[in-house]
Amino acid sequence: MTHRIVITDFAFINATSPYSGLATGAFMMTAVGLICCFIRRRSKSKARHSAKRRLSEATGSCSIPIYAYKEIEKATKCFSEKQRLGTGAYGTVYAGKLHNDEWVAIKRIKHRDTDSIEQVMNEIKLLSSVSHPNLVRLLGCSIEYGEQILIYEFMPNGTLCQHLQRERGDGLSWQVRLTIATETAQAIAHLHSVINPPIYHRDIKSSNILLDHDFKSKVADFGLSRLGITEISHISTAPQGTPGYLDPQYHQCFHLSDKSDVYSFGVVLVEIITAMKVVDFSRPQDEVNLAAVAIDRIGKGRLDKIIDPFLEPNSDAWTLSSVHKVAELAFRCLAYHQDTRPSMMEVAAELDRIRLSRSELSEEKYSTASSEVSSCSSSNLSEKPLTVMVKRAELENGSLIELQTGAGSFNSMDRVRDNSPVSVQDPWLSEQSSPSSSSLLNNVIQ
Template structure:
């Protein structure tokens, strides 16, 4: 027994020492975080920053598909940043509601800026923060097998940061998860700034006390579970993930400059002597030679880049006959793109005023950099504007694509946009005659694009903010970035209709087929804006009146146009004004027909607006005044025709092609115009 004890102790010690490497390896595997998602073939790969990863050792674990794509459950991730995770939820009728739980993890959950769309619900839908017209517009084309199924919308009505999963399941007795819509300010009193369809925004957090880098700010949060949480962001001038356990924060530029070497922060004090000696010996030779070579190389590079840019533009646009400006010239003309020179900001860029090699003001549009599609839109706009010539189309005077910038130079319109004047953002408002003239000139420009150009050009973004006014309030149509040639679209089915909400053709959303009648519908909305002075989409109006097109067709169809006419027009000031307002309203009503075959062509629209505008000079005498009537507008002063507002019926509108037609051969032909049955 006494002799066996040392042997037993020796075996025990050997076993313990042999166990230590296994324990270390096991703990290492538990704490290791794989932040790279590669395909099963090992090609490619997506790498995420701290605290995200794809293994159990990661603070926030995401899934990695076989194709090398990051997912949350079965839903693919579009991107991950310091504020949230954007997940794509394709619309699907028979997806179980249980799958919504995949969006709720230990460290992430959908924010209150989302609206969850559900299907096949047994309870009536509660009010949703997103107007029903927008939900119907984006999801009306979804055909589910159950004909009685309805789309229900759920959003947080309380001031919560995240969606309550349990409340979602209780309040909505629904069977299926259809999709989701995300907005920047869904749960506030303001209207949503922008909507993202078929996506959901997930907010993420780390629980516990702040563990941020010294050069990072800590944003304290409260998780949906009620526990203390936080996120870190590097302060200005630093970059990185911001966490102590991650890469922390580092200066955006290299610290190892000459000052860093001299101070000993880079490389230590042993390198000071070598650095100073090298500078003294080589300074006189390298500085002069370097400056000379730098100037020569920059001039050569600039010359080559300008030739290459011009050649690429020429290849893309055919015979290029517009000047190309350098970025420095454009920057100088706008005083460094100063806000004092800013004319306005749109979805694709900002427009500035400036002077380039002349005393005339120019409009300089700086495209906001997005992706390769933005370059295609710039080249597309240059190509289309360079091939058209019409007094009511804005002229392109030059461009610049230096240093990765995309800049277009147009003629300057001193009176801004029609939208600014209609909505009282500029000036004291427009008289009815100016509004009618602007409408007629705009219609002529669009009709020119549809009929005089072969193949025709479809603008795709007709709206009041794209109608510019010169010093004489003559209109010019601008922004051809979304335009397409008709021959390209005849056989093409678009999967992503583009344009501005409130102006989009509803049938374009249904069958994704673009035609000239899509521009007609958008122009119909502009006509209603001209008559009412209201915005195309305004969330401050009652829910059933948010969409101006729907509001106008309802009032015009009921014969209640007077309820929405802009008081500044003063329609009852004389008979011609009242008659012409009603005639333009009837024309807008036809342009806004749901079925595109019921809409007039832009050529017909332009002709009718031009007739209406010219009729003012024809009907100046008292004997020839004309009032709106449901039957006949007579020139006799003894006429007893009623002056009630136009009341249109669907049967009448479906059976006639033209209304209130006038003779153009004499100034007294206004006496004869008939409403066809």
């Protein structure tokens, strides 16, 4: 009986001990923690599976490599500020090296809401469906831990905007700027006219034009892009884009079409000519918007007031002429009514003609000089017989042909200059530079 009492008393003491309550509480907390961890892991697994499924749907038959988040962290050194290339409205871009030891551009989406996920999937879908030498290539993505990360080919020379604003480099020559404009126009024209259904970029701007080692341009950032519908002239959607580049008719009427990209590209052309900021509140109130400034100056024949002095447009006739031709094209792109703007195919073709006119001009000058030599050598330069000797001396500005005769010598380039449509000394004649008699710039280049 006594033995039973002892056991009972011990059990009573043990049950009422404070240590038993602590043990029970710890056990319960551990159990709850494990359950929460399991639920969280299962939720992440479902989200990852859902993202992969949507990724598969977005890319279709095209296989986009999926990288582990740990690889991305390692490549960017935990998203180090030293490796940050730039920050935009929808994310930050970092330079990094993946397993193949090649530099890539890693875009980490800033917002993690439903809208940003849709933009990521939209960009993956569009980039995986098109291929063009002047469109940036998508190399992979990462979708772990709620992150949306896109991996692109690395463009070492940054953006066109950075060079125009002198944030990088010492400035771009006119020939380089014109080539960049031509390549960019060709890429956008490809989206509009070759892809079916067409793709409207909706965010054409100089900061979305990337430059490689050789300053070859590539259009990037398709997050806002939309597929067009070929059966109708426009689609209705809420205006999105960057202030200063946004088509005013699209902004007012919600009518999105290929001509909205044309307007934005017209602003880029003005940037290329002027190197001015698209929106600058340090300018007078009526000049804050660069497009408005350009329309006013070009329309009034005062383009020379806003041309980037770095270009030295008066250094030679071709530069002066081509700058004015590009300005006229930009003026047409910036027309308020969409129907009066040219198509991107027309814009690309015109820019290519302007760019190639330099080489054609050189051939024309050489051909004209050669014909002058032939004409002079076959005619009587005096009543006395003359011995004609042709000597070609290579000069910095081209070939100088001298005719030496028994009566003396003279420089035939004086005669060539009189007949040539281009001369660095003489003013460019408007009827030779303008594509039509109704050119807006007839009174500018005289």
